[in-house]
Amino acid sequence: MFKTFIAGILLGVAGAAAALHYFPAVNQFREQSLIIVHPNHGNTEFFHVNIPMDRVMIGAPSQKEPLPIGLEWPVDSRFADTRAELFKIRNGKDAVVGVASRIAASDVSSGDIVEWVLHLPARGSAYVIMQAEPLEDGYRTGNLAAGTREFAPLVGRVSEQWVADTSGAEDAPVGRIEITTAFVAREVEEE
């Protein structure tokens, strides 16, 4: 019986080690990627933010109705020309796939800036620097400045555009911010 007990201990140790080795501690949920692949191995992907339902925060001075309710934006004059926003971002099937921050600010050192960080938990993050001035047709374009994990080896362009809702549906959003990414591997771009 003692030998069986010892065998049980060994089995328990081996089983626990095997379970921790083979079963992932974290398993991020993935939505099916909706990517258009181009002949140059680049790809285009479309994201959007439904306004107002996907807006988590508007951080800006002197708001009559802060979002979220209870937000106390710092009154320090340093942040007077800063607008920081947090969103959920959706893919082409209207499923939430990540979160994003957008900072628009102006100061003597940087001039006017507009930046995005798109954070897709299962894939990585993309840091995008936009042109401060929008183009004539309402687009604003920018470049992928840095990326993590899936986005790390990529370069490319990103555009944002505000599209007002014209459906007239009762539960429709006011509009949406459309974000289009066009990325290609850095090696391919350099060739």
Place this chain on the structure above:
Amino acid sequence: MKYLISLVVGMVVGVVAFLALLYYNPMTSQNILSPLSVSDNEVITFNYSAVATDALVFTNDGKSTVAPYPSKVLQLWEPTVRLTDAMATVLRDGRNQPAAIGIKFSSRSESSRILNGEAIIDSAWHIYVPGQGSLFVEQQENYWGYLREIVVPAYRSSGDNWRGNWNGTLTSGPGALGTARVFGGSGEFEDLETEGVEALSAKAYSVKHGPVAVDGMLSVELPAPTPDPTPDP
């Protein structure tokens, strides 16, 4: 029958012994020395409170120990973002003056390996420093030491809390020395590529509310400017 009971009891003892070995394994102790502490370059630091109610906004799936703040903030309940926290906060400089707005995304990482003492969080900071520019910080943080030395003792405590002094470096990568990658976006930081480290200083933790007195410090190394080459006389 007695052999079966003996086997089952032995297996339970084996599992418990293995978990105890993992928990007390001295090889997985937290690194408290920042790799930037030996740098000759200038290092800028941003301090913040890691307590959710001290942030401008903190949100998660709404079911975690740490409650979203403010209470009516939109929660990240969808399956793809359920393991992610988002926080916007004021970052303070070394004189405790407001210096920047920082937004941090933290997602539980699939690269976590409990066997190796790695409870990894993939995180990204988006920082705007008025008058200086913007930064993007990418890092992997290892919370194993934090869990082992603060969270588990809090659960084991009869008062369901932990008090003490704990300092630890969280950043464990992706840099070779366990540093974060930092990219400058605009202003003085434009085209900057450097390293950073994030550390926590904890004094109190509650099982019910999460961190009660915990401060974070994000350090970013500023490389010395490269001198212009002197022309050959």
